[in-house]
Amino acid sequence: MKASVLTGQHYISGDVACAEGALAAGCRFFAGYPITPATEIAEHVAKRLPEVGGTFIQMEDEIAAMAAVLGASWAGKKSMTATSGPGFSLMMENIGLGICTETPCVVVNVQRTGPSTGLPTMGAQGDMMQARWGAHGHYEIIALAPSSPQEMFYLTITAFNLSETYRLPVLIMSDEIVGHMSERVTIPPFKEISTSSRPRPKGRKDRFKLYKPGPNGVAPMPSVGEGFRIHVTGLTHDEKGYPVLTAETQEEMMARITGKIRKNLGDIIQTEGYRLDDAEVVLISYGVSARTSLAAVDLARKHGVKAGLLRLITIWPFPEDPIRRLAERVKGFMTVEINMGQIHLEVQRCVGRKTPAVLVGHPGGAIISPDHVYEALKEAF
Amino acid sequence: MTEKRSKAKERSGHPLDDLLREDRIPHIWCPGCGIGTAFSSCLKAIRSSGVEPKNVVMVSGIGCSGRAAGYVNLDSFHTTHGRAIPFATGLKLANPVLHVIVFSGDGDLFAIGGNHLIHAARRNVDMTVICVNNFNYGMTGGQVAATTPKSARTTTTPFGNPETPFSLPHIAYASGATYVARWTILHTREIAKSVEEALLKKGFSFIEVLSPCPVNYGRRNRESSLETLKIYQDKTIIKNGAHPSSVDIDPEKGIILGKFIDVDRPTCKEMYDKICRSE
Amino acid sequence: MEFWRIPLDVEEIQITRGVVHILEERCKGCGYCIEFCPRQVLAFSSRFNERGYHPPVIKNPDDCVNCHYCEIICPEFAIYSIEISEQDDKRPDPRLHSNPR
Numbered sequence: 001m002k003a004s005v006l007t008g009q010h011y012i013s014g015d016v017a018c019a020e021g022a023l024a025a026g027c028r029f030f031a032g033y034p035i036t037p038a039t040e041i042a043e044h045v046a047k048r049l050p051e052v053g054g055t056f057i058q059m060e061d062e063i064a065a066m067a068a069v070l071g072a073s074w075a076g077k078k079s080m081t082a083t084s085g086p087g088f089s090l091m092m093e094n095i096g097l098g099i100c101t102e103t104p105c106v107v108v109n110v111q112r113t114g115p116s117t118g119l120p121t122m123g124a125q126g127d128m129m130q131a132r133w134g135a136h137g138h139y140e141i142i143a144l145a146p147s148s149p150q151e152m153f154y155l156t157i158t159a160f161n162l163s164e165t166y167r168l169p170v171l172i173m174s175d176e177i178v179g180h181m182s183e184r185v186t187i188p189p190f191k192e193i194s195t196s197s198r199p200r201p202k203g204r205k206d207r208f209k210l211y212k213p214g215p216n217g218v219a220p221m222p223s224v225g226e227g228f229r230i231h232v233t234g235l236t237h238d239e240k241g242y243p244v245l246t247a248e249t250q251e252e253m254m255a256r257i258t259g260k261i262r263k264n265l266g267d268i269i270q271t272e273g274y275r276l277d278d279a280e281v282v283l284i285s286y287g288v289s290a291r292t293s294l295a296a297v298d299l300a301r302k303h304g305v306k307a308g309l310l311r312l313i314t315i316w317p318f319p320e321d322p323i324r325r326l327a328e329r330v331k332g333f334m335t336v337e338i339n340m341g342q343i344h345l346e347v348q349r350c351v352g353r354k355t356p357a358v359l360v361g362h363p364g365g366a367i368i369s370p371d372h373v374y375e376a377l378k379e380a381f
Numbered sequence: 382m383t384e385k386r387s388k389a390k391e392r393s394g395h396p397l398d399d400l401l402r403e404d405r406i407p408h409i410w411c412p413g414c415g416i417g418t419a420f421s422s423c424l425k426a427i428r429s430s431g432v433e434p435k436n437v438v439m440v441s442g443i444g445c446s447g448r449a450a451g452y453v454n455l456d457s458f459h460t461t462h463g464r465a466i467p468f469a470t471g472l473k474l475a476n477p478v479l480h481v482i483v484f485s486g487d488g489d490l491f492a493i494g495g496n497h498l499i500h501a502a503r504r505n506v507d508m509t510v511i512c513v514n515n516f517n518y519g520m521t522g523g524q525v526a527a528t529t530p531k532s533a534r535t536t537t538t539p540f541g542n543p544e545t546p547f548s549l550p551h552i553a554y555a556s557g558a559t560y561v562a563r564w565t566i567l568h569t570r571e572i573a574k575s576v577e578e579a580l581l582k583k584g585f586s587f588i589e590v591l592s593p594c595p596v597n598y599g600r601r602n603r604e605s606s607l608e609t610l611k612i613y614q615d616k617t618i619i620k621n622g623a624h625p626s627s628v629d630i631d632p633e634k635g636i637i638l639g640k641f642i643d644v645d646r647p648t649c650k651e652m653y654d655k656i657c658r659s660e
Numbered sequence: 661m662e663f664w665r666i667p668l669d670v671e672e673i674q675i676t677r678g679v680v681h682i683l684e685e686r687c688k689g690c691g692y693c694i695e696f697c698p699r700q701v702l703a704f705s706s707r708f709n710e711r712g713y714h715p716p717v718i719k720n721p722d723d724c725v726n727c728h729y730c731e732i733i734c735p736e737f738a739i740y741s742i743e744i745s746e747q748d749d750k751r752p753d754p755r756l757h758s759n760p761r
Contacts, residue, residue, distance in 0.1 A: 064467035071471025233459035412688035417735020569732035
């Protein structure tokens, strides 16, 4: 067996960093299907997983990949898959099953330009609302947006930790540019990486209730083969896990699967501020667009405009509070993203009528340049 | 003998009750539906196989047969439509100690889930797939399926089915299954024996169980459940070892039943360990 | 089953005997156990169970040979048989009388 944590300095792509982050987090099962620009993640774990005692399988399609990931998670393994737009669409039904059955796993979406086949080799950030609402029904989800290969490494670990702690599929909403960009990535020593594992049941097996929440609203999770005789279903189910097809049970189940996220926002949400202290205009961005925005802030400051950046690391649940707080004191917001206004809608919702919020969007296929952002900023404010 | 007798006296319920989630019985299946019989034969086989119940897991998809997982008092999963096999693949590869049974219907396994079935058979994932074939989509009210006989009436073939049905054992065999059998619900001992053999066998096993659907299929094709079973009694021919390409369902010529295939080849996991884990 | 002669080894052959138990409340009245019992032990009851189905009744209790066929063909887990020992069995040997039907 080889080391699961390759401590040291590496010059690797975001996709490879993501794969190494998964191994460092304890991922031991990957089921996937090739798709540009996420293929490199599968290629890397195909080589690395058997070296660390894990299993890789390339399934017949993304639907099967997502189903296998859920199965492996119930067998007790930390599991993941990686895909891009069209595959993400195909995975949606089983992501819904993962939410309903509270199955920890990680799904990486290295976004490309859509709709449909779109521009397969070119980046975009057009799946952000699909990440939030792509599966049918109402639910809460966790989605993270890395901005660099280094962050692909760390946020993949964070994604596994959150998925294990809160028992749900956690989405990493990367993009082609970050996925294919190579930079220096520092992998820390094994003992410096903190990992979480799903809460485990205690007490008598015959009295065990599969979905009876613990103190933080999350139910302990047994694995198959441990003698708990669990029943897991995508039908609306009670605390025992049995299907009960009534509005009352639906209400209880929904309260549990949404409550565990809503009650722990402080633990889940991460954002990063840049030159916000005296900022009068705030750029809000994430993923590759946050890098553009960072340069645009410096450019604006050079020209005497007091700009700052709020970088969203957690996209869902949406970081409402930091935006609401900023809205009390700044003159305006500008959302920078490679779509025609998805996260912008959320920003507008949080800002309300307190101050203007404008969009610098892009239909996909290219990054937004810092100059472009600065020009738009000058025009708007 | 006296000991046996006293043991019998102590037992107050059905002998398979400990494998049933009794608090979920009666099940949802209609009077005369054969799924319960296929399910009962399967439980009997789990019992007689001697495998540790703790390590047996049942996975179902969606549909009438898909509800089976909800009644077995073992680790069990009721997944999405057509996806029982890939879910089971994940379970098995992540914990190879498990005996994985996929219990589902013809629509789930061969229409929406057809792609997964052929690939699991090709990979030879060590699992037992039991397919209850009732020739239509029962749960949604009796629509045409990939198994509906030509000319048969369903709610979506009001003039009769213009399409040709699949022969399930032939597909399983052609895709690489290492064990292929077909029985009807009248053949309870044979189903149980096949499921037991499949559970103890390493490799992808496929067992088709023909079953009446009196409420949705039978009603529209003038067949009561007892009449369907009479056909199973009179028109079936047991031909163990028959080539799967020769077992199309044709009541005129006779419905061929039997254990068609029982061969050995390395499983998905054995090959993965051999090729991917060797240094 | 009618024999044209009593087999010579009839004394040596052991035939198991069974008692059928019916869990009436589970029955949905499909009639499979009645129709396919190889010894015609069962018949439809004229009564209804609490869900409105006619459960089976034991018509010829002496004929049950504990083959368990009813037990497995029943889709409802509503019927089973239990073996009884010879010494407890006061019924006539089924081999020594022809089928009364």
